[in-house]
Amino acid sequence: EDKVVQSPLSLVVHEGDTVTLNCSYEVTNFRSLLWYKQEKKAPTFLFMLTSSGIEKKSGRLSSILDKKELFSILNITATQTGDSAVYLCAGIYGGSQGNLIFGKGTKLSVKP
Amino acid sequence: GAVVSQHPSRVICKSGTSVKIECRSLDFQATTMFWYRQFPKQSLMLMATSNEGSKATYEQGVEKDKFLINHASLTLSTLTVTSAHPEDSSFYICSAREPGQGTYEQYFGPGTRLTVT
Numbered sequence: 001e002d003k004v005v006q007s008p009l010s011l012v013v014h015e016g017d018t019v020t021l022n023c024s025y026e027v028t029n030f031r032s033l034l035w036y037k038q039e040k041k042a043p044t045f046l047f048m049l050t051s052s053g054i055e056k057k058s059g060r061l062s063s064i065l066d067k068k069e070l071f072s073i074l075n076i077t078a079t080q081t082g083d084s085a086v087y088l089c090a091g092i093y094g095g096s097q098g099n100l101i102f103g104k105g106t107k108l109s110v111k112p
Numbered sequence: 113g114a115v116v117s118q119h120p121s122r123v124i125c126k127s128g129t130s131v132k133i134e135c136r137s138l139d140f141q142a143t144t145m146f147w148y149r150q151f152p153k154q155s156l157m158l159m160a161t162s163n164e165g166s167k168a169t170y171e172q173g174v175e176k177d178k179f180l181i182n183h184a185s186l187t188l189s190t191l192t193v194t195s196a197h198p199e200d201s202s203f204y205i206c207s208a209r210e211p212g213q214g215t216y217e218q219y220f221g222p223g224t225r226l227t228v229t
Contacts, residue, residue, distance in 0.1 A: 042220035102155040
């Protein structure tokens with residue numbers, strides 16, 4: 001059965017800390033892995049990772065995929081209170097539909 | 113980035129009635145739209161994949177007669193929850209994918225909170 005597992009499920013840090021969120025996957029016909037940030041409503045797209053070992057960066061956020069070990073990490077440096085959210089990772093599987101299977105998310109709380 | 117809207121954002125209905133939720137891609141044509149539901153503190157669960165001009169593909173365990181999906185145009189997909197019951201209360205989110213080979217990024221709508229009383 002396909003699955004995406006995220007850890008930790010929740011995390012509380014203080015502003016300025018660096019955090020690493022983990023995502024492991026077992027997805028048949030895996031294509032890519034996506035990271036999303038979900039605040040109060042719909043998820044917003046962060047990264048799509050298709051190739052192993054290539055880091056993607058956007059400001060203080062970065063992510064990398066290891067297709068051999070079947071996991072990905074999302075790093076956030078110098079965290080801010082605005083980073084507080086649920087971070088979801090999802091594996092893309094299957095044919096041309098590009099269906100996603102989501103993990104349960106990591107709830108990050110950044111304290112001032 | 114591409115924008116997806118949903119309407120309504122919040123709806124309360126009585127048990128036994130039907131509710132229609134609209135999902136629109138505002139600045140692109142979406143040949144494929146996806147419908148998810150999310151329970152509190154749970155992740156998004158794919159319900160069905162909606163393809164313009166053809167029948168939706170439902171995930172295992174999702175009742176197609178209860179959750180009617182119509183993708184009548186390249187910018188609109190609708191989800192109708194028929195004969196709603198309290199257990200159908202959930203957050204329903206749609207997403208849309210821009211056509212293009214190798215493009216798997218999905219853009220999410222803001223979601224619809226359904227409460228069935």
